[in-house]
Amino acid sequence: MTSKYLSVFKISFQQEFAYRLNFVMWRVRNVMQFFLVFFLWDTVFSDPNRVVFGYDRNKILTYVFGILLLRALVLSARAVDVAGEISRGDLTNYLLKPINYFRYWFTRDVSSKALNLGFAIIEASVLFLLLRPPFFIQTNFPILFGFLLSVILAILLFFSILFLVNMIAFWAPSMGWSAQFLVIVIVVEFLSGAIFPIDILPNAIQGILSYLPFPYLLYFPLQIYLGKLTGAAIVKSILIAGAWSAVLLFSVNSVWKAGLKHYAAEGR
Amino acid sequence: MSNFKLEKIPKTFNRYLTIWWFMSKNSFLSYIMHRAGLLGLFAGKILRFAFFFAFIFFLLGGTDTLAGYTFNQTIFFFLTFNLVDTISQFLYREVYRFRPLIVTGNFDLVLVKPVNALFRSLMGGADVIDLITIPPLIAAIVYVGVALDPTVIQTTLFILLVINGLIIATAFHIAVISLGIITLEIDHTIMIYRDLVNMGRLPVDIYRQPLQGALTYLIPVGIMITLPAKALMGLVSPVGVISGIALSGIAFFASLKFWNLALRRYTSASS
Amino acid sequence: MADKNRDSEKAIIVEGLVKNFEVVEKKQGIIGAFSSLISPNKKIVKAIKGINFSIDRGELIGFIGPNGAGKTTTLKILSGLIYPTSGFTQVAGFNPWDRKPEFLKEISLVMGQKNQLWWDLPAIETFELNRVIYELSKSAYKKSLNELVSLLEVGKLLNTQVRRLSLGQRMRLELVAALLHRPKVLFFDEPTIGLDLVAQQRMREFIAEYNRRYKATIILTSHNMGDLVDLAKRVIVIDKGRLLFDGEFSELVDNFAKEKIIKVFFSKGIDIKSLETIGKVKKLDFPNVVLSVARTTAAVAAAELLQNFPVGDLTIEEEPIEEIIRKVFRSGKVIKGRKNTK
Numbered sequence: 001m002t003s004k005y006l007s008v009f010k011i012s013f014q015q016e017f018a019y020r021l022n023f024v025m026w027r028v029r030n031v032m033q034f035f036l037v038f039f040l041w042d043t044v045f046s047d048p049n050r051v052v053f054g055y056d057r058n059k060i061l062t063y064v065f066g067i068l069l070l071r072a073l074v075l076s077a078r079a080v081d082v083a084g085e086i087s088r089g090d091l092t093n094y095l096l097k098p099i100n101y102f103r104y105w106f107t108r109d110v111s112s113k114a115l116n117l118g119f120a121i122i123e124a125s126v127l128f129l130l131l132r133p134p135f136f137i138q139t140n141f142p143i144l145f146g147f148l149l150s151v152i153l154a155i156l157l158f159f160s161i162l163f164l165v166n167m168i169a170f171w172a173p174s175m176g177w178s179a180q181f182l183v184i185v186i187v188v189e190f191l192s193g194a195i196f197p198i199d200i201l202p203n204a205i206q207g208i209l210s211y212l213p214f215p216y217l218l219y220f221p222l223q224i225y226l227g228k229l230t231g232a233a234i235v236k237s238i239l240i241a242g243a244w245s246a247v248l249l250f251s252v253n254s255v256w257k258a259g260l261k262h263y264a265a266e267g268r
Numbered sequence: 269m270s271n272f273k274l275e276k277i278p279k280t281f282n283r284y285l286t287i288w289w290f291m292s293k294n295s296f297l298s299y300i301m302h303r304a305g306l307l308g309l310f311a312g313k314i315l316r317f318a319f320f321f322a323f324i325f326f327l328l329g330g331t332d333t334l335a336g337y338t339f340n341q342t343i344f345f346f347l348t349f350n351l352v353d354t355i356s357q358f359l360y361r362e363v364y365r366f367r368p369l370i371v372t373g374n375f376d377l378v379l380v381k382p383v384n385a386l387f388r389s390l391m392g393g394a395d396v397i398d399l400i401t402i403p404p405l406i407a408a409i410v411y412v413g414v415a416l417d418p419t420v421i422q423t424t425l426f427i428l429l430v431i432n433g434l435i436i437a438t439a440f441h442i443a444v445i446s447l448g449i450i451t452l453e454i455d456h457t458i459m460i461y462r463d464l465v466n467m468g469r470l471p472v473d474i475y476r477q478p479l480q481g482a483l484t485y486l487i488p489v490g491i492m493i494t495l496p497a498k499a500l501m502g503l504v505s506p507v508g509v510i511s512g513i514a515l516s517g518i519a520f521f522a523s524l525k526f527w528n529l530a531l532r533r534y535t536s537a538s539s
Numbered sequence: 540m541a542d543k544n545r546d547s548e549k550a551i552i553v554e555g556l557v558k559n560f561e562v563v564e565k566k567q568g569i570i571g572a573f574s575s576l577i578s579p580n581k582k583i584v585k586a587i588k589g590i591n592f593s594i595d596r597g598e599l600i601g602f603i604g605p606n607g608a609g610k611t612t613t614l615k616i617l618s619g620l621i622y623p624t625s626g627f628t629q630v631a632g633f634n635p636w637d638r639k640p641e642f643l644k645e646i647s648l649v650m651g652q653k654n655q656l657w658w659d660l661p662a663i664e665t666f667e668l669n670r671v672i673y674e675l676s677k678s679a680y681k682k683s684l685n686e687l688v689s690l691l692e693v694g695k696l697l698n699t700q701v702r703r704l705s706l707g708q709r710m711r712l713e714l715v716a717a718l719l720h721r722p723k724v725l726f727f728d729e730p731t732i733g734l735d736l737v738a739q740q741r742m743r744e745f746i747a748e749y750n751r752r753y754k755a756t757i758i759l760t761s762h763n764m765g766d767l768v769d770l771a772k773r774v775i776v777i778d779k780g781r782l783l784f785d786g787e788f789s790e791l792v793d794n795f796a797k798e799k800i801i802k803v804f805f806s807k808g809i810d811i812k813s814l815e816t817i818g819k820v821k822k823l824d825f826p827n828v829v830l831s832v833a834r835t836t837a838a839v840a841a842a843e844l845l846q847n848f849p850v851g852d853l854t855i856e857e858e859p860i861e862e863i864i865r866k867v868f869r870s871g872k873v874i875k876g877r878k879n880t881k
Contacts, residue, residue, distance in 0.1 A: 025456035032463040035479065036470070043335050043474040044327070052330045131476075174301075178308030186312045190319040200326050283674065290668045298659040301700070377655040379620050380648045382640035383672045532622055 004099065005107045012078065012111040027119050030071070031127070037195060038064050038131070048134075053200045059226050061133040063197055065124055066222045071194060072120035074154045074217055078108040080184070082166035083176025091263065102252070106159060113155075138225050146234045150221040153241040157213050160248035161188070167252075170259030193219025199228075213248065216241040287383060288391055295361070295393030310397050317350065320469065335473045340415055341501060345471045347409050348497040352430060353465055354405060356437035358398035360390050363458055366445045370452060375534075386527055389445050390438075418500045425509060429496035435516040436492045437465075442523035446530035468493035488515055549629075550724055550756035551594040551617065556626035558587040558612055558780075586612045588780040589626065594758070596723075599750045601771030601788075602760040603864060609780045610760040614726045617758070618648045631724050644673055647722035651732035654713055656701045662712040663697045666719060673720035680719065687715045691745060707738035714745065725749075727759040731766055743769045764860045778868050795863045795870075799837040799855055801830045803844060806851035817843055826851070831858075 016023050041064055044050075045057040055063070082105065085091050094101055128135070138144055165183045169176040189195060191214035198209055198219045209215050220237045223229050229237060299306050324346060328339040337345070366389055369375045378388050418426070444457045464487050467475070472483045472490040484490035491512045498504050562582045587609045594600055604610045615621040616628060619635035619642070628635055633642035656665045670680045688694050691711045701709060710730070718725075727746065731739040747770055750757050761767060767774060767788070774791060776784040784791055801818065805826040814820055817840050818832035832840040837855055844850055 022456060025460060029456065029460055029463050032460070032467065035475070036467050039475045039479070040334075040470060042476065044331055172304050175304045175308060178302075178305040178312070182308045182312040182315070186315050186319070190316075190323075195320075196323050196327070200323075200330060202326065283671075286671050287668070290671050294657050294660055294664050294668060297664060298657060301659045372653065373650070374653050374655065376615070376620050376648065376650065377653055379638070380618050380643060380646065381669075381672055382643035382674075534620070 005103060008099075008104055008107045009111045012108040013115060016112065016115055023115070027116075027123065030068070030120070031123055034064070034068050034123075034127070037067070038127075038133075042131075042133075053197070054228065055197070058134045058136050059228075060197075062136040062226060063222055065128065065133065065135065066225060067194055067218060068124050068127075069117070069120050070151070070154075070218050070221060072116035073113055073151065074158050074221075075188070075192075075194070076109070076112045076116035077158065077162055078112045079105040079159065079162050079166060080180060082163065083169040083180065086166070086169040086259075086263070087173030087176055095260075102163070102256075105163070109159060136226060138227060140227070143224060143227060143234070146238065147221055147225045149238055150216070150224055150241060153238065153245050154217045154221055156245045157241060157248065158188075158217055160245065160252045161213065163252045164248065164255060167255050167259050170262050188214060188217065191215060192217040193222065197222075199223075210237075210240070213241075213244040216244065284384075284387060287387075288394075291388075291392045292394040292396075296396045299396055306397065310400070313397065313401060320346065335471060337471060337473075340412060341497075342470065344409075344412050344416060344500070345494065345497045346469055347405065347412060348430070349465075349469045349493045351402075351405055351409060352433045352437060352493055352496075354398050354402055355434060356441065358395050358402065360438070360441045361395035361398075362388075362390060362392040363441045363445055365393070366448050367452075370448055375449075379534075385531070386442065390441055413500060416501060418502065422500050422502050425504070426496050426500040429491075429499050429509065429512060432513055432516045433492035433496055435520050436488055439516070439519040439523035442527050446523070446526045449530040449534050465489055465492070471497070485515070488512075488519065491515055548595050549593050550596045550598070550631060551592075551758070552627070552629040553593065553613075553617075554591050554627040556587055556590050556613070556616065556628060557585075557624045558609075558616060558621065559624045560584045560586055586780055587616075587623075590777065590780075590782040592775055592782065592785055594756060596756055597750070597754040598773065599747070599757045599771055600759065601767035601774040602758055602777070603767060603774055604760075604777040605868060608778045610777060611728055613777070614648070614728055614758065614760060618646055618726055619643070620648075644720055645722060646724045646726070647717045647720070648726045649714060649717045649728065649730055651710070651729035654709070655716055656709065656712060658702050659700060661698045662693075662701055662716065665701075665716050666697075669716055669719050675720060683719050683721055684715070687718055690748065691715060707734050707741075710734060710738070710742065711745075714742075718749070721753065723753075723755055725755050725757045727757065727761075729761055729763075730759070731761065731763050739763065739765065746770060764864065768860055776864070776867055783867055783872070791867070792857065792860075792863060795866045796858045797834055798831045798858055799834050800858060801832060801837065801841060801844070802854045802856065803828050803830065803848075803850055804852040805849055807849040809848055814848075 041060045045060055048057045162184065165179050166176060168179045191209060191212065193215055198206055198215050216237065220241065224234055324342055328334060328342060334342050369378065379385050440461050444461055447457055467483060468489040472480055472494045475483055495504060495508065495512050499509065562584050602610045612621065616623050617630050617635055619638040622636055631642060631645040633639060635642065656662050666684060691714060693711050693715060696704060696708055696712060731742050734742060743766055746757065749755055759766065759770060772788060773786065774788050775782065805828065814828065818830035820828060821831050822829035841853060841855060844853060
């Protein structure tokens, strides 16, 4: 049973290597996006004693480096191809195989995360040596545990958001790509904290966002790591993230069932 | 090129304008077929603009200035970026569809048509979405620009340098499709170009050397975007303006040379 | 000037055409990928090794050769897509590589697996665009469109989104798009690939009709021998970049069909071994037997069979054309057809 998904993992890993030049280019893009964010904050906090939005130079640059790594772990996924498979009718190939579709894609996601994280660690080390930013190291064990928990929840959250978006293709095959652009490229990018930490926004907006799933992808895990949340707040953020994961995973399941019925009826 | 005649120019221009019109019309009609998708893309573009605008707004609300620029000035840089980026996307949308053309070999059927292949590959299908976004963008530029109180010369320089920036953007697009002919492996080149240009959302002054130098001269995002905006604020020297124009000229002709080279090396994907 | 007069009936002239491709050999692994970028291992592939032929106006020629023989490369050079390494080529009085608009308006290239129709739009929109590109007057366009539409029977399909059409329907509309400007020289690369038998037949009939009606010069490459038998009187056979044969189809058959096929149906059991003395047994599915015998002794062999065996039915046939072509390739020899002997 596990060996089945182990070989999916291996094949998926090799697949990325087959298109290695594309993969390298993809990492180059990540680094360039990192430059914009890094130097922006580097400029804003050029004075090491300046404190704005509750960040000092140390913490904001740690945040930016943390984003580089956490992005690779949370936002790397192969399931972006699901919409295409549905609209092309390739899904049928999988339905005929004795394999669980969600587990299949989750395995492929994990392999993508492993590869991307590996590269991100190397990039971060090189950039760290080049730019020599100050870095904040968290040593408090319970906080690190909370961080770990929040990252796992973030991975589940992103998986379910991505799957929900892709399943639009069941009903509107041509919309798959634009829905991903809207939700994954734009909304997730900005509201997860990938470009800026959410707490530079006014409190009212922060309040609203904290009840949405998006900030729990990157922002809250990093806040926990940076020690900007205290005990109760950590628990609260993990509870909200957990609740969202449960709701979204449940929705994925029921939308999937409804979608399959539609798919079968259309005979695509 | 060999039978170049001056009196032919107006006729050729009209013909290409007609072809452009027909292709843009077809491209628009294709879009209509994906109404829902169109709406998603449009909403995405607007949202991205709004999010980034809000970000700058709240950021400078806390910090007052960015690299010495006021809020109005920073927004003006951001708007200039959007103007150059949107116009070049509007005109050169077809570049994003170039790779499939090459991979399927359908580029062969472009080459056997009596219409300039570069024109067809660059401009064969304007992006209608941007036709909706460009007018309000220009209005915003005028609004913020007026608040910066430029002189007539500064305004003229701004317009001139935006056009200059568009020429650099053209050179980049030509280089991207030429590279697409030479190596089929890379399908990210245009996205890398976008990422580079995206670094011009904010004035290039924020970047540390040597990155700042590279962004100014090597990959001239600074000249495309930051320079025109600075010209409006009266922050450029005549030398800066002249070297900017010279650079775009060099880039443009180099890209044309590259295109001709690529075409010569074109060996047709299939067979 | 004398030259020009001689060439005026020639639609296509190819002399000493050579095309070498430079291929970069890939190395394994990530390090290999980078080292290929820095110091690529270049290899020269000789796709065409000096071929000569010429084609008169209004001729319809079949181009035969296995995969990688150089058929498509030749067509692409003739239509100006590929720059030849050396040699002389002239099509409709032009050097193809210049790709002058005047030249491009004279030719058309149809490839079975490539398309120019806008996928999401009805075909008529692509036709309108081609009208502008080829600078056709409205009346010439209308006339041409009406003729092609009725010839290909696609009137009902013009306003349907291309992606909703079957492959056969789409190919017919691709043809309309390719022929609207009435090209005088036409290159067909595998035009029947993927089509069902009925659609193939239709395509062949159309090509023949177009050739007759407009006196167009046509070169056709195909894997499908049926296409060539039906359409081309003259064939050019190339393999590994060399021209093996250029001449009438019948000449090719005479040269290579050294055997005939005798199919026999026996009414009673026989001694199979004794059959071997008459000819080679190619297939044995008693009571049906297929024998191959030398061409010259076919009649004698048939008579012998009828005399000495309990024959229920007997037919004498030519070798299948695929078999003949295969022999041409296997021999690899250059045969002098009428056209080669200059």
